[in-house]
Amino acid sequence: MTEKFNKVLQVSGELTFDGDKSVSHRALIFSAMAEGDSIIRNINRGLDVNSTMNCLRELGVRIEDKNDFLIVHGKGLKGFERPERMLDAGNSGTTARLLSGLLSVQNFKSEITGDESLCRRPMKRVCDPLREMGANIKSNDGFLPLTFFPSNELSAIRYQLTIPSAQVKTAIILAALHLDEDTTIKETAGSRNHTENMLGLPVNPSPDGNIILINSSFYPSPREYDIPGDISSASFFIVLCLLVPDSHLVLKSVLLNSQRLAFIKHLQNMGADITMLKDDGTSGELTGSIEVKYSQLRNVPFVNEMIPSLIDELPILTIAGLFAEGDFCLTNANELRVKESDRIESMVANIRLMGINVDVYEDGYKFPGNNTPTGGLLFDSYGDHRIAMSLIILALLLKDGAKINNLSAVKISNPNFFDQLKKITR
Ligand code: S3P
Secondary structure (H helix, E strand, O other): OOEEEOOOOOEEEEEOOOEOHHHHHHHHHHHHHOEEEEEEEOOOOOHHHHHHHHHHHHOOOEEEEOOOEEEEEEEOOOOOOOOOOOEEOOOOHHHHHHHHHHHOOOOOOEEEEOOHHHHOOOOHHHHHHHHHOOOEEEEEOOEEEEEEEOOOOOOOOEEEOOOOOHHHHHHHHHHHOOOOOOEEEEEOOOOOOHHHHHHOOOEEEEOOEEEEEEOHHHOOOOOEEEOOEOHHHHHHHHHHHHHOOOOEEEEEEEEOOHHHOHHHHHHHHOOOEEEEEEOOOOOOOOEEEEEEEOOOOEOOOOOHHHHHHHHHHHHHHHHHHHHOEOOEEEOOOHHHHHOOOOHHHHHHHHHHHOOOOOEEEOOEEEEOOOOOOOOOEEEOOOOOHHHHHHHHHHHOOOOOOEEEOOHHHHHHOOOOHHHHHHHHEO
16 A cells, blocks of 8 residues: 655544553453453453454463453463464564463473564574573574473573663563463563553662562452553554644643653653643553644754663664754664664665665664755655654655555554654644
């Protein structure tokens, strides 16, 4: 699907979002593991979360969709069933990596694969610690498909995360929840902490990083989940509003977990007029509204420690950087190379199409700010949802608009994106 987008004159109004994608995956998996029925409200309706739902169904979990909420009939500690076919994680790294932790500790053989993009993404990062715990995993040279064999040599480990990845951390946690002894995970750079929050895991600061403690006493129980709106889906609308004169937008009931707000902090450092108002207590994660007003932005250096917390928002922050004053310079973001596409390549190729000079590094890129491209081009989304949405926002800012190909990828995380755009633009 290729579509033309024209320049917008103003952004205004209010938006709400489907549940946060990361929290939705976890709510489904924890509900499936619990013994008994859990209710999930405001689940993310994107294809990635649907992949997790399908995999859990293949493992024998009954999930009833009542439109406004889901009822997950959890299987308990030993209730998952051997799947009849290979599990398909589709485009979802979170599905493949999180479920690896769960499949490693089952007493049946299972296999998981994914689409072409996911089959290019590294799985060694989850296989290594799980094997250290005694899991019996066969991989395709560090890539999908993965095959899990029953193992009776599972034991707790002390693990130091070498890559700041919440997916790796959660895979280890899901396996460790099946063991009575304490597993500990030390992380030096903060990655998103939804798993710790939702399971109530103790996280103790130490001089060289936080130490997370896991054992079977934290195994999930049935409960009700109200999933806050997806803050990463909101990021595209926030940047659009900041860049269109006279614009004003309010985003309601979104996730305000501090680990996920690094991109807002960065935009505020750039001069963005963004205010956040927290709602009263919710189930395990903070929620609130965000008010955004058109602002004059200037590029400022990224704080290195914040990169893991804003990794998903780097494509849309790059769009903000194109129009802000001063040079945009990103380094220390190697992880972008192994996302749904190589996001360094994807962004640089599209920026160069506009005739802008970009210096490319292994871990980032640099270009001058204050650009006034006219557009009228065909951008390539590389089939990557966050690149597609970032390019749409870019097209809406260009005098002659732009065409973008491969837009169906948007449905991976936000099937409501186009309706939401229509609602707030004129
Ligand atoms: C996610 C963790 C991040 C993020 C991804 C979702 C999660 O990936 O990029 O979109 O839900 O745990 P990494 O763990 O690879 O950093």
